[in-house]
Amino acid sequence: xxxxxxxxxxxxxxxxxxxxxxxxxxxxxxxxxxxxxxxxxxxxxxxxxxxxxxxxxxxxxxxxxxxxxxxxxxxxxxxxxxxxxxxxxxxxxxxxxxxxxxxxxxxxxxxxxxxxxxxxxxxxxxxxxxxxxxxxxxxxxxxxxxxxxxxxxxxxxxxxxxxxxxxxxxxxxxxxxxxxxxxxxxxxxxxxxxxxxxxxxxxxxxxxxxxxxxxxxxxxxxxxxxxxxxxxxxxxxxxxxxxxxxxxxxxxxxxxxxxxxxx
Amino acid sequence: xxxxxxxxxxxxxxxxxxxxxxxxxxxxxxxxxxxxxxxxxxxxxxxxxxxxxxxxxxxxxxxxxxxxxxxxxxxxxxxxxxxxxxxxxxxxxxxxxxxxxxxxxxxxxxxxxxxxxxxxxxxxxxxxxxxxxxxxxxxxxxxxxxxxxxxxxxxxxxxxxxxxxxxxxxxxxxxxxxxxxxxxxxxxxxxxxxxxxxxxxxxxxxxxxxxxxxxxxxxxxxxxxxxxxxxxxxxxxxxxxxxxxxxxxxxxxxxxxxxxxxxxxxxxxxxxxxxxxxxxxxxxxxxxxxxxxxxxxxxxxxxxxxxxxxxxxxxxxxxxxxxxxxxxxxxxxxxxxxxxxxxxxxxxxxxxxxxxxxxxxxxxxxxxxxxxxxxxxxxxxxxxxxxxxxxxxxxxxxxxxxxxxxxxxxxxxxxxxxxxxxxxxxxxxxxxxxxxxxxxxxxxxxxxxxxxxx
Numbered sequence: 001x002x003x004x005x006x007x008x009x010x011x012x013x014x015x016x017x018x019x020x021x022x023x024x025x026x027x028x029x030x031x032x033x034x035x036x037x038x039x040x041x042x043x044x045x046x047x048x049x050x051x052x053x054x055x056x057x058x059x060x061x062x063x064x065x066x067x068x069x070x071x072x073x074x075x076x077x078x079x080x081x082x083x084x085x086x087x088x089x090x091x092x093x094x095x096x097x098x099x100x101x102x103x104x105x106x107x108x109x110x111x112x113x114x115x116x117x118x119x120x121x122x123x124x125x126x127x128x129x130x131x132x133x134x135x136x137x138x139x140x141x142x143x144x145x146x147x148x149x150x151x152x153x154x155x156x157x158x159x160x161x162x163x164x165x166x167x168x169x170x171x172x173x174x175x176x177x178x179x180x181x182x183x184x185x186x187x188x189x190x191x192x193x194x195x196x197x198x199x200x201x202x203x204x205x206x207x208x209x210x211x212x213x214x215x216x217x218x219x220x221x222x223x224x225x226x227x228x229x230x231x232x233x234x235x236x237x238x239x240x241x242x243x244x245x246x247x248x249x250x251x252x253x254x255x256x257x258x259x260x261x262x263x
Numbered sequence: 264x265x266x267x268x269x270x271x272x273x274x275x276x277x278x279x280x281x282x283x284x285x286x287x288x289x290x291x292x293x294x295x296x297x298x299x300x301x302x303x304x305x306x307x308x309x310x311x312x313x314x315x316x317x318x319x320x321x322x323x324x325x326x327x328x329x330x331x332x333x334x335x336x337x338x339x340x341x342x343x344x345x346x347x348x349x350x351x352x353x354x355x356x357x358x359x360x361x362x363x364x365x366x367x368x369x370x371x372x373x374x375x376x377x378x379x380x381x382x383x384x385x386x387x388x389x390x391x392x393x394x395x396x397x398x399x400x401x402x403x404x405x406x407x408x409x410x411x412x413x414x415x416x417x418x419x420x421x422x423x424x425x426x427x428x429x430x431x432x433x434x435x436x437x438x439x440x441x442x443x444x445x446x447x448x449x450x451x452x453x454x455x456x457x458x459x460x461x462x463x464x465x466x467x468x469x470x471x472x473x474x475x476x477x478x479x480x481x482x483x484x485x486x487x488x489x490x491x492x493x494x495x496x497x498x499x500x501x502x503x504x505x506x507x508x509x510x511x512x513x514x515x516x517x518x519x520x521x522x523x524x525x526x527x528x529x530x531x532x533x534x535x536x537x538x539x540x541x542x543x544x545x546x547x548x549x550x551x552x553x554x555x556x557x558x559x560x561x562x563x564x565x566x567x568x569x570x571x572x573x574x575x576x577x578x579x580x581x582x583x584x585x586x587x588x589x590x591x592x593x594x595x596x597x598x599x600x601x602x603x604x605x606x607x608x609x610x611x612x613x614x615x616x617x618x619x620x621x622x623x624x625x626x627x628x629x630x631x632x633x634x635x636x637x638x639x640x641x642x643x644x645x646x647x648x649x650x651x652x653x654x655x656x657x658x659x660x661x662x663x664x665x666x667x668x669x670x671x672x673x674x675x676x677x678x679x680x681x682x683x684x685x686x687x688x689x690x691x692x693x694x695x696x697x698x699x700x701x702x703x704x705x706x707x708x709x710x711x712x713x714x715x716x717x
Contacts, residue, residue, distance in 0.1 A: 057659050058658075058659070059655060060655075080658070080664070081655060081658040081659050082659075082661050082662060082663050082667075084659075085658070085659055085660055086661045090659075093656065097650070097652045097655075098653075099650075099653045099656065099671065099674060100674060100675075101673070101676070101678050102657075102670050102671065102673075102674035106670070107660070107662075107670070108660075110662050110666065110670065111657075111660035111661050111662050114661045114662055114663065114666075115661045150674070151656075171660065171661070
C-alpha cells in the first residue's frame with residue numbers, strides 16, 4: 001500500500017546536499033512533487049535555486065555529496081543528462097545558450113526524434129516536424145524567422161526565454177523545471193511565457209517554477225511554494241506564501257532563520 | 264644545417280640532371296623562366312622553421328626523402344587515370360583531370376567551348392598561344408621569395424590553363440581533379456594559369472586526391488588573373504592520405520571592381536600547406552578567403568594567407584577555422600598589408616580553432632601592416648575547446664553526447680561551408696564534412712574516387 005502511494009509521487013528529493021567547486025551550496029533539501037502539481041521555489045539570490053535545478057538536469061559541475069533524487073521510482077542521479085530528458089525532464093535555462101551554426105530546426109528535430117526513438121515511436125519526417133513546429137510556434141507567439149536561425153544566436157533576452165517555452169512545447173515533458181524564466185522579461189513576454197506553461201499543463205505532468213519574484217506567479221498559480229534560503233527549504237506553504245513574500249520581501253525570512261539558528 | 268644543405272643540393276642536382284629533358288618536353292616560354300628560378304632557389308632553398316613564414320611547419324621529413332620524379336608523362340598512365348574519371352551525375356560541371364600534375368590528353372569533352380574560352384594543358388597553350396600567356400605567366404608572384412615557388416618555376420612543365428575572354432561567364436563550374444598515383448614514392452610539381460578577362464567570370468572546383476599507398480610530395484603553383492569587374496570563385500577540396508604532403512601556392516591578382524571568393528577545405532592529408540596570396544590591384548576590388556580544416560592522427564595543416572591592399576576602396580575578408588583531434592597540429596598565418604595609398608580599405612580576418620584533445624596543438628598568428636590612415640581593419644583568433652555549456656544544453660534536450668558533439672563541430676564548420684555559392688556543392692560539402700567528423704570518410708562523394716586509407 002505504501003509502495004503504491006510512493007509510485008504516484010513523481011519526484012522525491014531527500015536530504016540533498018551538493019557542492020560546487022568544493023563549496024557546499026545545498027545543505028539538505030527535501031521536496032516531493034506529484035503529477036499535476038505546480039511547485040514554486042522562491043528565495044533570494046545565492047540561496048541555491050539554480051544549483052537545485054542543475055542537480056535535477058544533471059550538470060556535471062555540481063557534486064552531490066549526500067541525499068537522493070528519485071524520479072518515477074528511479075535513481076535520477078545515476079542517469080546521463082540526455083537520458084533524464086528522454087524520460088521527460090526538461091530544464092528551462094536561466095541563460096539559454098547560443099549555438100552558432102546549429103539551426104533551430106535541426107536541433108529540435110534531432111531532440112524530438114531522439115525522444116520518439118526512446119519511446120519506440122517512428123521518427124518524424126522533415127515535413128511532419130515542420131508542421132509540428134508551426135503549430136507550437138503559435139502557442140508561444142514566437143517569430144517564424146527565429147525558428148529558422150541558429151539556436152538562440154542573436155536572439156534578444158525575451159526571445160531566448162520564449163524559445164525555451166517553445167522547446168518545452170515541442171518536447172512535452174513530464175517534469176519541467178523553469179529556472180528564472182521570468183528574469184529580464186517585459187510584461188508581454190511574461191504573459192506569453194506563462195500562457196505557454198499553463199496551456200501545456202496536464203493532469204499527468206508537473207512543473208517546478210524557480211523564481212526570485214512573485215510576479216510570474218500572478219500568471220502561473222502554484223500549488224505549493226517553497227522558500228529556499230542558504231541551501232535549505234525554510235518554509236513551505238500554499239500560494240499565499242508567494243504573496244506574503246512579495247509584500248514583506250525576503251528579510252523577514254532571513255531574520256527568522258538566523259534567529260532560530262543553533263548558536 | 265647539414266641536412267638542410269643536403270636537401271637543397273639534392274634538389275639542385277635533380278634540376279641539373281633533368282633540365283635537358285624537362286626543357287625538351289616543355290614550352291619555350293616556360294623554359295625561359297627556369298634559369299632565374301633555380302638561381303632563386305639556390306639562394307633560398309627549401310624553407311625551414313627558421314624562415315618566419317614556415318615557423319610552424321617542418322618540411323624536412325618530407326623533402327629529406329628519395330622520390331621518383333615524374334617529369335614526362337607516359338600515355339599508359341593516362342589510360343590508368345581514365346578508370347578513375349569522375350562520374351558526377353548531379354553536379355553539372357566541365358570536368359578535367361590532372362594526373363600526377365599532367366593534363367590528360369583525353370580531357371576531350373571540354374575542347375569544344377564557345378566564345379573563345381580555352382581550357383587546356385598549360386604546356387600546349389604555352390606553345391600555341393604564347394602571346395596570350397606571356398602577358399601573365401610568372402607575372403603575379405610579386406617578388407615572392409619562397410624557395411618552393413622557385414623550385415616549381417624551375418621544374419614544372421604542365422598543368423591547367425584556363426582562359427575566359429572578356430564579357431564571358433562560363434555557364435557551369437570547371438572541376439579539376441588532381442590525381443596522384445604511382446608505384447613508387449613520388450614528387451610532382453605542376454603549374455596552373457587562369458586568366459579571367461574584364462567582365463568575365465568562372466567558378467572553379469579543385470579536388471586533391473591520392474590513389475596509391477605511397478609517399479607523395481606535391482608542390483603546385485597556380486596563378487590567377489582576374490580582370491576589371493570580373494569574378495572568380497575557387498573552391499578547393501583536399502582529401503589525400505596520411506603519407507601525402509601537399510603544398511599549394513595560389514596567387515590571385517585582382518583588377519578594379521573584381522570579386523574573388525576562395526574556399527579551401529582540407530578534409531584529410533598528412534601535411535598540407537596552403538599559401539594563398541590575394542593582390543588587390545585596382546579600386547573597388549573585393550576578396551574573400553575562407554578555409555576549413557579537419558585534422559587528426561599526426562596530420563598537420565598550415566594555411567598561410569596574405570592580402571595586399573594596393574589601391575583605395577577595396578575590401579577583404581579572411582575566415583579560417585580548424586578542428587584538431589588526437590595529436591594533430593595546425594597553423595594559421597593571416598597577413599593584411601595595406602599600402603600607403605590604399606585609403607578606405609576594409610580588411611577583416613578571423614581564425615577560430617577547436618582542439619578536441621590535450622595533445623592537439625594550434626598556432627595562429629595575425630600579421631597586420633597598415634601604412635594608410637583611413638582604414639577599417641580587424642582581426643581575431645581563438646583556440647579553444649567545444650563549448651561545454653552548449654553541449655549540456657543539447658544533452659538536456661535529449662540529444663546524445665556523441666551526436667551533440669557532432670552537431671557542434673558541424674555547426675562550427677558550417678560557418679565556412681555556407682559561403683560556397685553553388686548550392687549543390689554546399690550540400691555536398693556538408694555531407695563530406697559530416698562524414699569526416701564521424702570518421703567515415705573513405706570516399707569523396709564529389710569525385711567518386713576511392714582513396715585508399717593509410
